[in-house]
Amino acid sequence: MSARVLNGAATGARMDLSIPRAAGDLLDAPLAVASDPASIDPVLEDLLTFHPGWITRSVTTHDPAGGNDDGYRAGVALEGDHRVLFHARGEGRITRIWMTAMRPELDKPDQELWIEIDGHTVFRGSPHDFFEGRDSWRSPLALGVDASSGAFTSYVPFAWSREAKIRFRGVPIYYQVTYREGPGAASGPTPEELARFMVEDWTAALPRRSQRQGPGPGAPLVLATGPATVAGLDLRIPGGSLKDLAVRIGEQPPVPASFFFGLASMGTEDDGGWTTFRSALHAAWAPDAAGAGRLATRLPIPLADGEALSLEAAGGAAIPDIEAAVALAPARAGARLLTQYRDQAAPGRETTMTLFEESDAPLQFVALFEHLSGGRLGDRLYLEGDEMIRTDRMSYPLQIGTGTEDYFNGGFYFIGAHSNPFSGQLRFIVHDPEDSWRDARFEHSLYRLHVADPVVSRSGMRFGMEAGPTGAYAPLRVRSLGLSYAFSDHRVIGEQKVRPRGRRRGALSAIDAERTAPRRRFRHREGRGITRIEVECPHDARGLLLLRAYSAARAPQTARVRLDGREVGVLHEMLANPVRPLAEDALWIDLLPGERGGDRRPVLEIDATGSPAPWSEIGYTLRFFSGPPAPELTQGPAVKIFDAAGLPGGPFYVNDHSIVQRPDGRWILTGIFHNEPYRPELEREFVLATAPGPGPARWIEAASPSFSLAPEPIAVRALADERWIWAPHVVKDRDGSLVMVFHVGTPDPDRSGFRMARSRDGITWTRQGGTLFEDVCVARDPMLVRLGDLWVIYYTRCASRESPRSGVAYRTSPDLVRWSPPAMALTLAPETAMPNSGHTESPFVFEREGWFYLSFTSYPVDNDATFVHRSRSPFAFPPRPIARLRAHAAEWVAEGGDLRKGRLFFTHAGAGKGGVFLQELFGL
Template sequence: MHAGSHNVRAAGARLDLFVSRAIRHLLGASLAIAPGAASIAPVLEDLLSFHPGWITRSVTTHDPAGGNDDGYRPGIAREGDHQVLFHARGEGRITRIWMTAPRAELDKPDQELWIEIDGRTAFRGSPHDFFEGRGPWRSPLALGVEASSGAFTSYVPFAWSSEAKVRFRGVPVYYQITHREGPGAASGPTPEQLERFMAEDWTATLPAPSPREALRPGAPLLLAAGPATVAGLDIRIPAGSLRDLAVRIGGQPPVPASFFFGLASTGTEVDGGWTTFRSALHAAWAPDGAGAGRLATRLPIPLAEGEALALEAAPGAAIAGIEAAVDLAPARPGVRLLAQYRDQTAPGRETTMPLVESDEPLQLVALIEQIRGGRPDDRTYLEGDEMIRTDGMSYPLQIGTGTEDYFNGGFYFLGPHSNAFSGQLRFLVDNPEDGGRGARFSHSLYRLHVADPIVSRSGLRFGMEAGPTGAYTPLRVRSLGLSYAFPEYRVLGEQPIPVRGEGRRAHSAVDAERSSPRRLMLSREGRGITRIEVECPPEARGLLLLRAYSAAKAPQTARVRLDGRDVGTIHEMQANPVRSFAEDALWIDLPPGQCGAGRRPALEIDATSSPAPWSEGGYTLRFFSGPPAPQLRQGPAVEIFDTEGLPGGPFYVNDHSMIQLPDGRWMLTGIFNPEPYRPDTERAFVLATAPGPGPARWVDATSPSFALAPERFSTHALADERWIWAPHVVRDRDGSLVMIFHVGTPDPDRSGFRIARSRDGRVWARHGKTLFEDICVARDPMLVRLGDLWVVYYTRCASRELRLSGVAYRTSLDLAHWSPPAMALTLGPETAMHNSGHTESPFVFARGGWFYLTVTSYPVHEDATFVYRSRSPFAFPPRPIARLRAHAAEWVAEGGGFGAGRLFFTHAGAGKGGVFLQELFGL
C-alpha cells in the first residue's frame, strides 16, 4: 500500500482541484439536497466529539499463551460460588457483554449472572432472562442465542463512578466484556436512549431522491461540499452497476459503495445479489421491478471547506442512472471521517492482518468485512482473534476469542442475520454438493462501534488473525474501517521514565500473536508511591500516562494525582503468568497554565493500597496539544416568566427547573415566595407552563412565554419541613417525572433530600421519605443519568472539619438507595464558610467531549456564576474557565440534548421580578 501513496495523494489533489472549479456549477443542480438544518441523532452526535480520556478495553477468555486454546480459566477471583468475570475501579462504563458455550452448557440450571455497580446490584438472575428480554432490558439492547446467531449479546450500558463487578455462577466457557475506563468514561446514552436509537426506522425521514443522473468515468457526481455535515444519504442505482460505483470523501482514496453502505450486496459477478436490511447506520432494499436497488446511510460525514462527497464510476464503466438525495446538517469543525478500505490475502504466518491503521487521534465506529476463498469444507478461518492496539502499545487492550465472536455470533454463526450493531448479511456456499466436502464459503459481516467506539489518541492498529493462529491460507479478506479523526490533537513530545534500582528480571512475550518474541523485562514491585516531576511543554493540554508492567500477579491498583489532585485510577484485574508483559494507560488533562514558565507538575502514582504488588517496568509521559479553551459570551436576557405582576405579588422565583412534557408543553417549577427575600419562609414550588417549541423561540419573544398554571403550585412543604428549596425535575426510565428537592431541618449538618413524582407535570405526589442527609446546609440537588446510573450533585462543604465550599455527588440505581458522598469540586481555603456559599445551584451537562459544571457564588456577587469543565463528571479542577452574569443558572439545549444545537440558560432570584433566558455562545 505504501508504494502507491504518491498516486493516492495525487489523485486526491486532482479531485480537490476539480471540486474547487466545478462545485458551484454542478453541486445541487440536479440533486435533492436539503437545507443545512438536518438533525443528527444524539447518540451519533456524541461520536463527532473526541473523548481522549476513554481507554477502551476488553476482558475475554482468550488463550493467554497466544494460541487458540480459548476458554474460561481463573484469572480474576472467586467469591463464594461465583466466578468474578470483571472487576473495575475508578470511573468507567460497560458497553457490551458477549457470552457463549455449547448449547447444553448454556442451558444448565442454577446459572446466575450478577452485575454490581457502585456497590449496588443492577441485575442478579438467570443469564437467559437477562439476554432474552425477560429482565429489565429487551431487544435490541439484549439478544438471545437465536437473535445474535450463536451467542448472548448485550449492549445495556452500565456506568459507574467508583467500582463495578460482574460475577457468574457456573462456568462461563467463552465471554467478552468490553468497557472503557478513565475520565469521562461513564458518560454516554441511557438504556432508553440507546434502545430508541437502535430500534427506530431512521430511513423514514430521508429526503426524496433527485431525478436520475448518468455517471461516467472521470466525471464524479458531487453530492455535497463543505463546510457542512452530511447527515443522511440515499441513492438508487441499477442493481448490476453497484460493483462499478465508489464513494470518495474529500481527498481520500475512493471506497467501494457496496462496503460504504454496509455490504447489502458485494457487487461482484459471483454473488452480486442484494439483501434487504436495516442496521443502526446502514440500510438497503433489494431491486424493485425496474431493477434498481436502494442504499442509505445516516453515518454523519463532516466536510471541511474545500472538501466534497462524491460518487465515482470505475475506470471504463458507465452507470446509466443514479438517483441521490443528501440531508445536510451544520458543519462540524475539527473532525473528519476516515474510510480505510483494504483488499488483501491472508499472509500465511502467525500474525494479524491489518484492517485499520492510523497514526491520528481517532474513534473507530464501524468495521465492514467480507471473507471468502478458504479451504474446502473448512471454516476454521473464523477462529481468528481481533487484536486492537492503541497509542503505540505492543500490548492489545482488546483481544478476542474468534472472528465470529467479534461480530457477536458464536460457533461460526447460525446463518444470515441482521441486528442494530452487528450481523452476517450474507452466507453463501459454493459447491455444496458431495456432502459439502468441496464447499467454500463467503461471509458478509458488519460490526458498528456506535455504543463502544474504539478510542486512540496517537494511533490505532486493528488486526485480525486468519484462522486459529493467523497462519490460515488461502483466504481473501476485503474490509472497510470507518473512523472519526480529530487533527486538533497532536503529539508534542514524550518524557520516558525508566525503572531505577533493583528490579525483577524476566523473559516474556506480549499477550498477543503466538509468534510474539520473548523480550527481557525489568520490573519493580511494591506498594509505595512513585513520584515523577513532569517536564511538559507550555502548550500541552493533555498527558497520556503509559505504564509497562508485569501482569504475573493481580489485581494491581493505584490512585494517580497531579499536583495533589486526584486525576484517575489504574486498576488491572486480570493476571497472566504465562505471558506477563503488559501495558496500560491513563489520560490526564492539563489546564492552561499547568505547564511552562518553569512549572514542573508533580505526578504521584499511589499504590499503597494495591491488593497485589504494584509492578513498574517503566513509564512514558506523552504530551498532546488540543483545541483552545472556549471563549464564552452570553446573549441578551429575555424574561420568560413574569412574577412581579401576579395577584398578591410581587413574588420571586429562585432555584428552579424546567422540562418539556410529552404533549410538547414546557413546565417550570421553583422556589416561589413573596418579596422581599426570606429563605426561611420558602415553603412552596410554583407551577408554570409554556407552549412549545422551546427556548430557540423564546429568545425572540416580545412577551413572557410562561404563565401560572391553574394548579399554581407543584409541591408544598409538609409539617416537619421547615422549608423546601431547589426542585430539579427529570424524566424517569418509564417516562414519568421525578422531582428531587432539599428539605430544611433544625440541624444544618442534617439537611435532607426527598423526591416527588408525577405522570403529567401537574399533579405531584411525595414518594418515600428522606433519601439521605448531609452537612453544611446541603442543598440545591441536580439529577442526571449516566448509562443506567443516577447521579445527584448538590452544594456541600468538603467535610465537617474542612468547610471549604464544594459540590458533592452520590450515585444510585433506583433513586432510593444512595452511595456515600464524594466531592466533585472542592474550592480553596478562601471559600470556607458554614454553608458552602461559593458553590450554590450546581448544574452539570456534557457537551463536545467535556463536562461542564456551573455554580453561583453569592459571596462574590449575587449574579456571579462560574463555569468549570472536566473530562470526568466526578472530578472538576477548581479553576473556572469563565464567569457569567446569572444567579442560579439552569441549562437547556435546542432539541433536548446538550450534544449540539443552540445552548441556553435561565436564571432568577429575589428582586429580579421573574425568570430570564439567555443564549450562550462559544460552546
C-alpha cells in the first residue's frame, strides 16, 4: 500500500504559523514548575468566566428542508440590488463570517460586501478586499481563499448596541454568520487584542522542562495538583510513544494525548508522522535527531482542591524519559475543563453522531478535534455532514452548519493541509493515490478552536455532526475530542410553562435539523400585540432564561421584552422557513431583588406591536437559575497621588480627571484644573502630570504623591468659543496613540458640546476636528471605551427635556467621527429630576468577570457619594445600586492596566480636596 501525505502550513497565508526547528530546540536544563504565578492571557480569561447572557447562534445557508441542498437563499429582505445575509436587533456581536462559492463566482468584479453596525457602515466594498487584508483588517483576523483553504473567513469582532446588518450584492452561494446576542454579548476582545493573541509566539513564555520518569502501567505521572490553574504545559516525549500516551483531568476518563495537544500525530505507521505547527492554543515539533518530539498547550486547565492533571500510559505500556514543564496560575473556583473523547463508526442512517454531550451543566464549548478515516474508495462525501449544536435542552439547534469542511473554515473539501490560529487541517493523507484517487481512501486531522466564538449554554449541550450529506454515509471512523468549560455557580432551580390563550392556527413541521426528524402537528397564535406573563419566580432565583417555541413560516419577527416595565432585551428572528417552520429562540434575563420571591409576581411583557411580520407563539418556558450573590464592596485607605494644593501659585484643585498608561510604562494624569475656590464656569485648562511605573499598587505602598507636573503642565486650553472645558477622558486608540474626549461649555445648556484631542506621547496634544455632537441638560463628563470594534461614549444627561430625570446616556461609533443618536444606559427615579442631571455625574463603565459596572457621583446626595450599579449589559443598568463609595468623580484603574482582572483601584478628586487620591477596592 502506498500513501500520499500532505502536511504543511496554509498556502498563501500572510504569516508563517509553523515553528522553525531552531525555535523548538529542546532544552537540556534540569518536571519543572514556574517559580512565579503564571498569567493567563486576557482572551483566555474570558473563556474562564461564564456568560449566561450570551445566546450563541448562526445564520447559514443550511437546507431548510433538512437535507443537503445547502445554498444561497433570500435573507430577510432584498434592499435594492443587495440581499440581506444577516440582520439582528438588540445587543450582540458578530464573531465569525464564513463564505465561499465556486472560484469564478468568487472572482466576479461586481460583488459587494456591506457591513453596517448601529446604522453606520463599517465596511462596503469587494469581498476580496475585506477577507484578503486590503482594508482595515489583516490576516489572521481575515483570511482569503488560499489561506483558509477554500473559503473566506473572518474573525473580526463586530459588536453592536442596537442593530447589525450584512448585505451582499452578488451570489455568495454558501455562507455562515456566527454571532451572539443578549445582555453582555457585545463584550469581548478588540480586533487588536484578538490579532495579537492569534499571532504571538506564546511558546516562548513556557517554562523550561526537566527530566522525569515517564508513566508506566498503573503509575501515572502527576503534572499538577489543585487548587490551581495550569496555564501552560510543555512536554518532550519519544516520538513513537505518543500513541500510548493519555491525559487525565481529575476523575474524568483519560483522552489520547495526540488529540489533547492538537492532533500533531495520530501515532500510526502510515499517518505521515508528526506535524510541526502552532495554533492559538497548541504547538508541536516533529521529533528531532534523537527521536524526541515536543508538545505544548496554553489552554487553561482549572484544577479543584486535590484534583490532578496527569499523564498515563495506555495498554500496559511504559513511556520513559518524559520531560515536562508546567506553568501554574491561581485557582479558578467553580470552573473545570470537560474532556470528551469518542471513537465511533458512522451509524449508516440519517442522523447525527454525538461529538459532545452534557445533560444540564452550564457550559462554554471551546474546541473540537476530529480525525476522519475509513471512508469509501475515492469518495469524500462524508465532508458534506452538517454540525447541529443544541443548547439549553432545546429541540431546535441554534447553530446549524452547511458541511464539515465549512465548520472547520475550509471549502470544497479543502485545498490541502494548512494551519491557522483557530482552525486547520494538519493532516490530509491519501492512501493508494494512483489512478486519479479512484481507489484512494483519505484521512483528515481537523481542529477548530472556539476561542473567539465560544458556544454558551446554561443547561446542557449536544453537539452532533452528520456523516455525509444526510448522516447516512458509511463506513467511516470518526475520532473526536470536544473540550468545554463547565461552571458550578449557575444551576436550574425551577421552570414555568406558559401557553398563551387565543385563536390558534394549525401547522405541520419537523425540526429543521435531523433529516429523518418526524413531522408533528403544532398549534400557534399570531399577532402584533403584547403577551403578558405573571412570573412565578423562586425566591433564590438570580436569572431567568426565556425560551420561545414559534412558527418561523414568516419573518422577520421582533419583540421588545420588559420585566415589570424594565427593558430586558429584544427577540428578533430574521429568516423564514415555511418548509420546516417549527423553531425556538431564547433570551437571558437577570433578576433584581424585587423581582424574585414573595407574594408579588412580576409581569413579563413580550411586546410585538412593532413586529414587521406577525409575532408567532406556540408557548414559552421560563427556566430559573441560581447564581452567586452580588459582591460586597469595601474601599481601602486613601493615598494622595498628586498634590495640587502645594503647587506654586496655588492652591489648585483637580476635578473630573483621567489616568492612562503609555506604552513605555509611564502614567499620564490629566483633569480639570483651577485655583481654589471652586469656580466651574471658569475652568478652562486641563492639568498634565506624569508618574513612573509600575502602577497603582506601588503608589499605595509609597503613601506619598507619585505624580508630578509634566514639563508642559497644561495638556489642553479652552478656545475662544469654549466657555469652559470639563472632564477629559483618555484612552488608547487602535494605532497605539492616545485620544481624549471632553465637554465644552456653550451658551445653550441644551446644546452642550463634545470635542476631541490626540497625542502620540501623552504630553503634546493636538485638537482634532470640531464638535463630535451636542446634547441636552448640560450633557457632560464623557467616558470612552471600546467593545470589539465598536466605540462607546458614556456621559451625564437627563432622560429628556420633558423628563429631566438624571441619567447616563451613551452613543456608539465605528470611527470616533460618526456617532449614533443618544440612548439611555441608566435613568433614575423622578425625584432625581434637575436641569443638569446632577445625580449622575462622572460616569465610568468597566467590565469584570462577565459583569459591567457603572459608577457615578450624586452631588445632591453628597459631594462624596459615588454609587456603583452592575448589569450583564453595558447598555442597560438597573436603577438600584449595589454599593455606595466615599469618592467624588471616581476613575478606575487596575494593576497591569486591564480592568477585567487583577487588583482594582479608583482615583477621586474635587474642589477643596487638594489633589487626586487613590484607593483600592475590595470585593471585585
